[in-house]
Amino acid sequence: MNLRGKIDFAELTDTGRVRDHNEDAIGSTPDIGLMVLADGMGGYNAGEVASGIAVQIVTELATIGASREESDEIDPHSGLMRQSIVLRDAVYRANKIIFQTAQSQTHCEGMGTTIVAGMFCDNKVSIAHVGDSRAYRLRGGQLEQISLDHSLLQELVDRGFYSEEEAQRSTNRNYVTRALGVEPTVEVEVNEHEALPGDIFLLCSDGLSDMVEDDDIHLTISTFNASLEVVGQQLVDLANDHGGRDNISVMLAKVNEPFPAKKGLLARIAKWFRS
Numbered sequence: 001m002n003l004r005g006k007i008d009f010a011e012l013t014d015t016g017r018v019r020d021h022n023e024d025a026i027g028s029t030p031d032i033g034l035m036v037l038a039d040g041m042g043g044y045n046a047g048e049v050a051s052g053i054a055v056q057i058v059t060e061l062a063t064i065g066a067s068r069e070e071s072d073e074i075d076p077h078s079g080l081m082r083q084s085i086v087l088r089d090a091v092y093r094a095n096k097i098i099f100q101t102a103q104s105q106t107h108c109e110g111m112g113t114t115i116v117a118g119m120f121c122d123n124k125v126s127i128a129h130v131g132d133s134r135a136y137r138l139r140g141g142q143l144e145q146i147s148l149d150h151s152l153l154q155e156l157v158d159r160g161f162y163s164e165e166e167a168q169r170s171t172n173r174n175y176v177t178r179a180l181g182v183e184p185t186v187e188v189e190v191n192e193h194e195a196l197p198g199d200i201f202l203l204c205s206d207g208l209s210d211m212v213e214d215d216d217i218h219l220t221i222s223t224f225n226a227s228l229e230v231v232g233q234q235l236v237d238l239a240n241d242h243g244g245r246d247n248i249s250v251m252l253a254k255v256n257e258p259f260p261a262k263k264g265l266l267a268r269i270a271k272w273f274r275s
Contacts (some may be wrong), residue, residue, distance in 0.1 A: 023040035025051035034117070037117070039115075053101065137193065200231075211243060235250050
């Protein structure tokens, strides 16, 4: 299913004001509604190696999987759409390759990356993420973070040591508890969200979310949403205006019209028996 026209996309990455190179990587395939964003970490250039591998592998495998799977089928074990399983398994594979590369290449030792990926299918978006790169949704004037940070700070919030407001002001935001490439296996969090006409989805690295409060992200998207490219540039400029201490990456998607999946053979047979 080609989603061009049904969903608009925009993306932008920036080195920021402090770092001398960009360890973020982004990639999208609008035809299948795929967005992938990774924020690398590690010495020398290893962070950008890890993030680059993550985006490349997830993009390649998700594209192959999207063309092979009946997208309206539900996995009986997880209850997720097949498309979500494809995305999750692509992230698993990326973790394995990054870990193996880190083990075999001396200059890549200790590298890793966070990742957040979105894939639109059948009036839903599947969000897979590891680490503290985030996904947001703007709907009906309300901005909601639809991913949960895998970070020490978030664990402290969950346990009641910090309030959400205190967490926003904390300087200890960057201790992630999960990342790709650090261990042979990783737990990938996957969730599905309804995607309605008018919804705007944002994927971002912590170079945005650490520099810009959610209220300002909300105001920026609401003010400039007639052009996703303008929204992206305004968000990057805002992060830089606030210090730009890290690389900044944003990916945006706006749903223009419904995009139901073409029903597979089993669904068509079931409908025929019910009629």
